[in-house]
Amino acid sequence: xxxxxxxxxxxxxxxxxxxxxxxxxxxxxxxxxxxxxxxxxxxxxxxxxxxxxxxxxxxxxxxxxxxxxxxxxxxxxxxxxxxxxxxxxxxxxxxxxxxxxxxxxxxxxxxxxxxxxxxxxxxxxxxxxxxxxxxxxxxxxxxxxxxxxxxxxxxxxxxxxxxxxxxxxxxxxxxxxxxxxxxxxxxxxxxxxxxxxxxxxxxxxxxxxxxxxxxxxxxxxxxx
Numbered sequence: 403x404x405x406x407x408x409x410x411x412x413x414x415x416x417x418x419x420x421x422x423x424x425x426x427x428x429x430x431x432x433x434x435x436x437x438x439x440x441x442x443x444x445x446x447x448x449x450x451x452x453x454x455x456x457x458x459x460x461x462x463x464x465x466x467x468x469x470x471x472x473x474x475x476x477x478x479x480x481x482x483x484x485x486x487x488x489x490x491x492x493x494x495x496x497x498x499x500x501x502x503x504x505x506x507x508x509x510x511x512x513x514x515x516x517x518x519x520x521x522x523x524x525x526x527x528x529x530x531x532x533x534x535x536x537x538x539x540x541x542x543x544x545x546x547x548x549x550x551x552x553x554x555x556x557x558x559x560x561x562x563x564x565x566x567x568x569x570x571x572x573x574x575x576x577x578x579x580x581x582x583x584x585x586x587x588x589x590x591x592x593x594x595x596x597x598x599x600x601x602x603x604x605x606x607x608x609x610x611x612x613x614x615x616x617x618x619x620x621x622x623x624x625x626x
Contacts, residue, residue: 404435405433405579406437408438408484408564420570420572422451426463428572434575437462437464437579438464439466442467445489467482480511480519482509482511513543514536530561534595535564538552539552539578542605546605553601564594565603577603579602581600
C-alpha cells in the first residue's frame with residue numbers, strides 16, 4: 403500500500419511557500435508514494451513537476467489544480483481537478499466540469515463542509531453526483547467534525563473520495579491522504595473511483611498550529 407497526498411500547494415499558490423523541488427524532496431522524506439500538486443487556479447508549476455517526475459521515478463506526481471467555482475459573481479466553492487493537461491480558469495460549476503471532462507480529468511469537491519471556506523458546506527444537494535469524488539479528509543479542516551461529516555456523507559452515498567493535507571508549507575506535506583495499491587496514474591485513478599483507498603491523516607486545525615508550521619518553514623532557513 404502506497405501513501406498519496408492528494409491536496410498540496412506550491413509557491414505558485416499565493417498563500418503557500420514550498421518550491422516544487424522542495425515538495426518532491428519532502429514527499430520522499432515522508433515516505434509518500436506520490437502526491438498531487440493542486441495550486442489555486444494555476445498550473446504554473448506543471449513544467450517543473452514534469453521534470454521532477456523524470457528525475458524521481460519513485461514518486462508518482464499527479465498534475466492537478468484547485469479551481470474556484472464562481473456562481474452569481476461569488477465564490478461557491480472549489481473543485482480539485484486531477485490528471486490535467488492544461489489550466490482551467492475559475493468559472494461556473496458546470497463550466498469547470500466540462501473543461502475537466504475534455505481533459506479526461508478526475509474531479510473532487512474540496513473541503514465540502516468547512517464553514518470557513520465558501521462552497522458546498524450548506525447543501526450538497528444532487529450536484530455532487532456530477533463529480534467523480536468528494537474530499538473526505540482535509541488536513542486543514544477547521545475542526546474534526548468537518549471531516550467526520552464528510553466521512554458520514556460518503557459512506558451514506560457509497561461515493562468515491564479523495565484526501566490530502568492541503569499543505570501550504572513543507573511541514574504539512576504528507577500529514578493526510580489516501581493509501582492504495584497504485585504503481586501508476588491509471589491505477590491511482592481506478593483506486594479512487596472504485597473506492598479501493600483508505601484514508602490516513604491528522605488535522606492541523608487551529609490557526610495557531612498552522613502559524614507555527616508556516617513559521618518553521620520560514621525560520622528553518624532557505625529551502626534547498
